[in-house]
Amino acid sequence: MAYVAVKGGERAIDNAHAWLAEARRGAAAVPELGVEQIAAQLGRAVERVMAEGSLYDRELAALAIKQAQGDLIEAAFLLRAYRTTLPRFAASLPVDTGSMRPLRRISAIFKDLPGGQVLGPTTDYTHRLLDFALLAEARPPAAPEAAASDAATPRVHDILGAEGLIEADAPGSAEPFDLTRAPLGFPAGRDARLQALARGDEGFLLALGYATQRGYGNTHPFVGEIRMGEVAVEIEPPELGFAIEIGDLALTECQMVTQFAGSKTEPPQFTRGYGLAFGQSERKAMAMALVDRSLRAEELGEDATAPSQNVEFVLSHCDNIEATGFVEHLKLPHYVDFQSELETVRRMRGERGA
Amino acid sequence: MADDTLLAARGLSRRFGAVQALDNVDAELWPGEVLAIVGESGSGKTTLLDVLSGRLRPDRGVAWYRDPAGALHDVHAMPEPMLRALHRSDWGFVRQNPRDALRLGVTAGGNVGERLMAQGARHYGRIRDTAQDWLERVEIDASRMDDLPRTFSGGMLQRLQIARTLVTHPRLVFMDEPTGGLDVSVQARLLDLIRTLVANLHIAVVLVTHDLSVARLLAHRIMVMQRGCVVESGLTDQVLDDPHHPYTQLLVSSVLQA
Amino acid sequence: MTHGYNFAYLDEQTKRMIRRALLKAVAIPGHQIPFGGREMPLPYGWGTGGIQLTAAVLGASDVLKVIDQGADDTTNAVSIRRFFARTAGVATTTVTTQATVIQTRHRIPETPLRDGQIMVYQVPLPEPLAKLEPSRAEAARMHALAEYGLMQVKLYEDVTRYGHVSISYDYPVLANHRYLMSPSPIPAFDNPKLHMSPALQLFGAGREKRLYALPPWTEVRSLDFDDHPFRATRAPQVCGLCGAADSYLDEVVIDDRGSRLFVCSDTDYCAGRQEAGHGG
Numbered sequence: 057m058a059y060v061a062v063k064g065g066e067r068a069i070d071n072a073h074a075w076l077a078e079a080r081r082g083a084a085a086v087p088e089l090g091v092e093q094i095a096a097q098l099g100r101a102v103e104r105v106m107a108e109g110s111l112y113d114r115e116l117a118a119l120a121i122k123q124a125q126g127d128l129i130e131a132a133f134l135l136r137a138y139r140t141t142l143p144r145f146a147a148s149l150p151v152d153t154g155s156m157r158p159l160r161r162i163s164a165i166f167k168d169l170p171g172g173q174v175l176g177p178t179t180d181y182t183h184r185l186l187d188f189a190l191l192a193e194a195r196p197p198a199a200p201e202a203a204a205s206d207a208a209t210p211r212v213h214d215i216l217g218a219e220g221l222i223e224a225d226a227p228g229s230a231e232p233f234d235l236t237r238a239p240l241g242f243p244a245g246r247d248a249r250l251q252a253l254a255r256g257d258e259g260f261l262l263a264l265g266y267a268t269q270r271g272y273g274n275t276h277p278f279v280g281e282i283r284m285g286e287v288a289v290e291i292e293p294p295e296l297g298f299a300i301e302i303g304d305l306a307l308t309e310c311q312m313v314t315q316f317a318g319s320k321t322e323p324p325q326f327t328r329g330y331g332l333a334f335g336q337s338e339r340k341a342m343a344m345a346l347v348d349r350s351l352r353a354e355e356l357g358e359d360a361t362a363p364s365q366n367v368e369f370v371l372s373h374c375d376n377i378e379a380t381g382f383v384e385h386l387k388l389p390h391y392v393d394f395q396s397e398l399e400t401v402r403r404m405r406g407e408r409g410a
Numbered sequence: 411m412a413d414d415t416l417l418a419a420r421g422l423s424r425r426f427g428a429v430q431a432l433d434n435v436d437a438e439l440w441p442g443e444v445l446a447i448v449g450e451s452g453s454g455k456t457t458l459l460d461v462l463s464g465r466l467r468p469d470r471g472v473a474w475y476r477d478p479a480g481a482l483h484d485v486h487a488m489p490e491p492m493l494r495a496l497h498r499s500d501w502g503f504v505r506q507n508p509r510d511a512l513r514l515g516v517t518a519g520g521n522v523g524e525r526l527m528a529q530g531a532r533h534y535g536r537i538r539d540t541a542q543d544w545l546e547r548v549e550i551d552a553s554r555m556d557d558l559p560r561t562f563s564g565g566m567l568q569r570l571q572i573a574r575t576l577v578t579h580p581r582l583v584f585m586d587e588p589t590g591g592l593d594v595s596v597q598a599r600l601l602d603l604i605r606t607l608v609a610n611l612h613i614a615v616v617l618v619t620h621d622l623s624v625a626r627l628l629a630h631r632i633m634v635m636q637r638g639c640v641v642e643s644g645l646t647d648q649v650l651d652d653p654h655h656p657y658t659q660l661l662v663s664s665v666l667q668a
Numbered sequence: 669m670t671h672g673y674n675f676a677y678l679d680e681q682t683k684r685m686i687r688r689a690l691l692k693a694v695a696i697p698g699h700q701i702p703f704g705g706r707e708m709p710l711p712y713g714w715g716t717g718g719i720q721l722t723a724a725v726l727g728a729s730d731v732l733k734v735i736d737q738g739a740d741d742t743t744n745a746v747s748i749r750r751f752f753a754r755t756a757g758v759a760t761t762t763v764t765t766q767a768t769v770i771q772t773r774h775r776i777p778e779t780p781l782r783d784g785q786i787m788v789y790q791v792p793l794p795e796p797l798a799k800l801e802p803s804r805a806e807a808a809r810m811h812a813l814a815e816y817g818l819m820q821v822k823l824y825e826d827v828t829r830y831g832h833v834s835i836s837y838d839y840p841v842l843a844n845h846r847y848l849m850s851p852s853p854i855p856a857f858d859n860p861k862l863h864m865s866p867a868l869q870l871f872g873a874g875r876e877k878r879l880y881a882l883p884p885w886t887e888v889r890s891l892d893f894d895d896h897p898f899r900a901t902r903a904p905q906v907c908g909l910c911g912a913a914d915s916y917l918d919e920v921v922i923d924d925r926g927s928r929l930f931v932c933s934d935t936d937y938c939a940g941r942q943e944a945g946h947g948g
Contacts, residue, residue, distance in 0.1 A: 065746040133711065140707040141673070239702040239877035242805040368803055378712050378875045382792070385713025388744055392737045392774045392933055395919055396836035396855035399901050404830055491813045498817075513821070520824050527824065528817025534827055534893035556828055 080125050094118035103306075103335025104128055108376060109135025110236065110255040112305055112334055129257075133377045140236070146291040147231055149299055153309045154211045156285040157204065160336070163212050164279035165313060171209025176284065177336070212281035213311050213328065222280075222313060222326040242368050249351055249371060254332060256374030258340045264364040265346035273362030275329060275349045280313035284336050308333050310341035314349045317356055327356060415476060416441045416582060416614050422461055422471035423638075431457040432468065433638040441581065442612040446629035446646065448619055448661070454638040455618045456586060462616060463503060463584045464493050478581070498528050502575035506587040508567035511574070512559050518545060518570055519555040525578045544573040548603060565596035569603065576607060583608075585617045589624055601627050622661060626650055634658045676723040676756040682706055686724035686879070690870060693881035698843025699811070700794050705877035715748055715773055716874030718790035722752065722771045725786060725870070731759045733767035738775035738916065738933035745773070762936050774837075776858040778915045778937040781867035783884065789852040794873040794880065796840045796850040816848050819891060827896050836901075842889045843882060851888075857900045857916050862888040905930040908948040910941035 081088065095102055095118035105117040109132035117135060124130035160176025163169055175181075216222040226246065235251040244252070253261065268275055286306050290299040310331035318324030329349025331341035346364075353365040363369050373379060417439040424432040431454045439445050447455040460466035462473055464485045473485040478500070485493070497503065505511045512521050522541040523531070531537050542552050548569040559567055568588065575583060588604065589597040605628055608615055619625055625632050626646055633643040634657065642655040653659045674680065682704075689703040708716040726732065732752055736745040740762040748771060749760050761767050764779040771788040781787065797807040800818050810816070819840060826833045833839075839856040843849045851862055852871060862869065862882065869882040882888060890898040903917045908929045915937055917930040931948075932938035 065741050065743040066750070069743055069747060133707075136707040137709045141679070143679075237704045239704055241702060242803075368805060372804070377707070381712025381714070381716075382875055383713075384711065385792070388714065388773075389737050389742055390774070390853075391918060392855055392916070393837040393853050395903070395917070395933075396857065396901070398919065399903055400834060400836040403901065404832075404834070407831060494813055494815065516821055516825055517828055519828065520821050523824055524817055524821050527820035528815065532820075532892075532894050534824065535895050537824065537893075 080123070089122060091115060091118045091122055094121050099335065100337070101126075101128060103333070103337050104258060104340070105131045105135060106334045107337055107340060108132035108255055108257065109139065111135045111139040129376050129380050133380075136377055144234075144237070146293065147234070148302075149290045149292060150228060151287040151289060151305065151307070153283060153287055153307065154214065156209075156283060156287050156307075158209055158283040158285040160284040161209055161281065162279070162283075163281045166212065166215075169212065169215065171207055172205075178338075209283070211283075211311070212313075216280070216313070216326065220323075220325065223328055240371060242371075244367055244371055246352075249367065250330065250332075250348060252371045252374055253344045253348055256344070256370075257376035257379070258337070258343065260374050260376065260379075261343040261347050262339060264350070264370065265343035267362065268346050268350045268364050273350045273353065273360075273364040274315075275312070275346060276315040277329065277346060277349065278313045279342070280311040280328075282308065282310045282338060282341065284308040284338070306335050308335065308337050308341045310338070310345040312342070312345040312349055327352070414440060415474075416443075417462065417473065417475050417616070419462060419473040420471055422458065422468045422473065424457055424461060424466065424468045426457075430638045432461065432471075434471070435635075435638075435640055437462065437473075437633065437640075439582070439614050439616060441614050443631065444608060444615040444617060444629045446617045446619060446625035446632045447635060448622060448625050448632060449635035450620060450661075452637075453635040455620075455635050457638075458635070459584055459586055459616060459618045463497075463501070464488065475582075498525055499578050500581050502578075502580040502583040504571055504575055504583060504585040504588045506590045508559075508564075508571040511571050512567065514560050515558065517556050518550065518559060518562070521559060521570060521574050522577050525574065529578065540577060541573075544577050545570075547607065548573040549599075563596075564592055565600060568592065568600055572604065572607070576611065576613070579611065580613065582614045582616070585615055587619055587621075588617070589621070590619075597624075604628060622650060634661065673755055675728070676726045676752065676758075677709075678706065678720065678723045682720075683724040686720055689879055690721070690724065690881060693870070693879055694868070694883045696847070697882050697886045698841075698847030698849035698880055700878040700880045702877055703879055705874050708874065710747070710751070712875035713792065714744060715771070715790035717872030717876075717879065718771050718773070718788045718874075719748060719751065719872075720874060721788045721870050721872035721879060722769060723756075725788070726752065726756055726758060726769060728756075728758065730768045731761050731766055733761050733764065733770045733936075734772075735770065735775060735777070735934075735936075736773040737918075738777070739935040741935065763940075764934075764936050774853050774855075775916070775933060776854055776861045778912075778932070778934045779940075781861075781865055783866040785867040787865075787867050787869045789854075789869065789871045791850065791852045791871045791873040791878075792875075793838075794850055794871065794876050794878040796838075796848050811847060814846065816842075819848060823891055823893065827893065832896060832899070833892065839898075840891050842891060844886050845889075847880075848891075849880065849882075849888075855902075855916060856890070856898075857902050859888075859890045859898070860900055864888075903930050906948070907932045907938060907941075910938045910946045911948050912938070912941055912946070 095114045101121055102114055102117045105120055105128055106112050109117065120131035120134040123134060158174055160178060161171060161174040213222060217224060232247040233245060235248060240248060240252065286304045288301045289303050289305055290301050292299045312329035314327045314329050316324045316326045329345040331345030331348065333340040347370060350364040351367050351370060353360040360366060415438055419435065419437040422432050422435040435458060447458055449455045461468050467486050474482045475485055476482050519538060519541040522544050523537040526537050526540060542555055545552055545555055550566055550569055559570060562570060589600050592600065601624060617628060629646045632646045632649045633640050636657045642649060642658045649658065650662055653662050685704055689701045693701045705720060708719055710716055710719065734745045734749040736742040739745065752758055753760055764777040769786045769788060773790040795804060795807050797810055800822060801807045823833050837855045838850055838853040839859050841849050841851050841859060841862060851859055864885050864887065866884050868884055871880045892898040903919060905917060906913045907915060907917060909931050912932055915932045915934060918933045920929045920931060922929050
């Protein structure tokens with residue numbers, strides 16, 4: 057019979073894209089979703105996409121979510137591919153989370169503390185009952201307001217640190233490693249590790265962090281503090297010689313107070329795990345803090361036996377854009393390689409039969 | 411050191427935190443000689459083995475190795491590629507647990523052939539012939555050559571490790587409790603095998619053991635260690651039959667009582 | 669050409685960074701060079717490494733050919749060719765002899781390459797030791813010390829178990845007598861074409877952020893045993909369309925009774941032979 061090789065890949069691709077655009081829009085009778093709506097009403101999704109896409113831009117993240125039909129990994133990918141085309145002007149100074157006026161601030165290790173416990177807009181104590189009122193458009197009653205307190209909210213870490221009970225901040229390098237410009241190498245410094253975790257997949261970190269609690273690399277964690285709010289971003293242009301503010305970021309920071317360490321010569325001290333994520337991303341910040349601490353096993357002289365303690369394992373696999381690419385690429389044609397396997401297996405079977 | 415010394419160490423010291431694991435230890439080894447390092451656990455004998463073999467760096471002191479051409483090398487100043495090459499060829503290391511040294515997912519023949527291939531052997535048939543010869547020498551039936559070590563008994567695993575180590579004809583082998591963890595009857599057979607191979611091949615051995623009967627059977631000379639120090643050394647029979655240091659006396663008498 | 673992006677998409681500084689890494693790679697054949705790989709607008713696994721290398725070496729007068737599985741018309745090849753047609757406006761071709769740069773996934777063209785051509789391979793896993801030693805830090809150490817005994821042990825085990833080496837693609841090679849190298853997942857059939865090629869061969873792994881190279885006329889040896897030499901294998905049939913008996917063949921199932929047709933995987937080679945009057 058006649059065989060004609062498949063042609064027309066170009067037209068197939070164009071048609072697939074047209075169909076995709078139509079499917080994305082959905083039924084024409086339903087009003088189109090606006091990017092402002094996504095940015096304002098799907099804040100958690102936007103923040104996750106900003107974190108994993110490593111670009112702080114609510115509007116672009118919302119656009120990416122719309123374009124990706126709500127596929128958040130795909131949206132993060134869109135954001136990353138855009139981000140990589142942007143020039144890098146400067147590295148900011150470390151943000152000062154201590155001076156944040158927190159919208160939310162809780163500590164699990166003190167009943168009360170300077171600045172107080174602030175619940176903020178949390179789902180922690182909501183009863184998870186579907187709210188059928190949301191099926192219809194409804195304006196919620198206004199939340200009660202109070203005057204903002206001027207009291208300082210020092211970081212719990214600083215309170216413990218004043219007594220020497222917890223390890224101090226490691227001295228930072230003047231210019232940190234930049235994961236978006238340089239390839240990850242091993243051994244990886246803590247700056248590289250934290251950057252990789254900060255944009256690592258929330259689900260992956262959550263599972264690993266959870267595993268540490270169940271005994272695979274336990275770190276004996278307490279939530280020293282979680283705080284969420286806006287901080288100023290500053291850069292120090294060399295031609296100016298002083299810092300200038302270039303904008304604000306909403307952040308969630310988690311300081312885990314973990315397993316104390318000490319020796320005959322050094323008094324025992326609590327160790328720390330650190331998590332930081334864009335927006336209100338508490339699950340991510342907490343999981344990150346658990347995994348960060350777990351990755352320090354070797355540095356702190358602990359046996360590294362669990363996956364969460366293996367720096368190479370965690371960092372090489374936490375990026376969901378890389379992971380989804382390599383998993384999904386298996387659907388690309390592999391028939392040349394498969395053919396070579398077929399021939400090998402046939403030959404071996406033939407030899408065995410002979 | 412004398413012109414024909416194979417391995418020599420002067421003033422080796424090593425500390426782990428508050429523990430002085432090695433304290434100013436000297437040692438010497440001649441070609442074909444078996445030197446036993448004995449002592450209780452924690453006496454520093456394994457640390458000494460690790461330092462002598464270059465796996466661990468001393469805080470102070472130096473160890474030299476004389477290569478086949480007669481040149482001396484500071485074990486801890488050697489570039490890493492050279493040290494690793496040495497460990498693959500002229501030296502061997504037999505661990506207490508053969509599972510730590512063998513590749514359990516690779517056939518017995520592959521395990522024995524690995525060092526040959528690491529040295530560049532590229533003839534499959536010859537690698538196999540050599541592997542088979544060595545399996546026979548360590549009394550493993552040649553029919554087991556293509557089996558995975560995980561199907562082997564403890565004694566067979568240890569003999570396989572010895573074949574894998576000796577296949578490149580090393581001049582110096584470090585052994586860490588090679589018969590530990592084996593049944594008494596299996597131990598006896600293995601000791602006999604080691605003694606024969608080492609004597610026939612004229613291999614020098616640094617043997618770490620807590621078992622004085624192993625030392626008596628294999629070693630020409632013995633060093634007794636306590637808390638990181640060598641408290642007594644000399645010819646094996648002399649030291650064991652007429653121990654001078656109280657600690658050696660204690661070790662010998664406890665064996666007699668057992 | 670799409671406006672708003674630089675020629676061939678990447679900015680000049682990134683291209684310079686990649687070219688610097690490529691120079692290193694050419695100087696040390698087969699040695700993997702880490703580079704600051706960028707996120708591309710195509711997913712990891714679709715050839716982002718190859719695309720970045722192509723972007724870095726492409727000039728306005730270049731003629732680009734892109735193949736996937738040996739074919740110019742597979743969807744991914746079409747997509748990548750369009751990407752460069754749009755972002756660089758370069759001429760494209762399906763004819764091997766006319767191309768100055770050939771980006772490929774999984775094949776080397778049957779038509780011998782010539783001096784002046786550049787082959788760019790898309791590489792998923794640049795580390796040939798990865799299946800034996802998952803830690804990249806330890807693998808790097810093994811490369812540094814040229815400790816490749818373990819790879820030979822893998823071949824030994826294959827011969828012992830199957831009678832010959834069972835690796836049929838991504839068959840490990842030694843470049844210039846020194847570095848163990850993944851030839852990318854080309855069938856072992858293509859390995860001999862790597863050896864002493866007059867073309868410059870570049871290998872890019874985007875997700876792993878590694879690149880490596882074979883300068884023209886580099887010796888490339890497929891690992892083997894003296895008494896079990898490397899053998900390039902193909903389906904024993906001839907091409908059903910052009911009758912070629914020397915080309916690598918795809919096996920196509922043509923009906924529901926399992927009938928098979930074997931045709932050249934290299935579509936350009938096959939078309940050229942058919943035009944020259946050869947038939948199946």
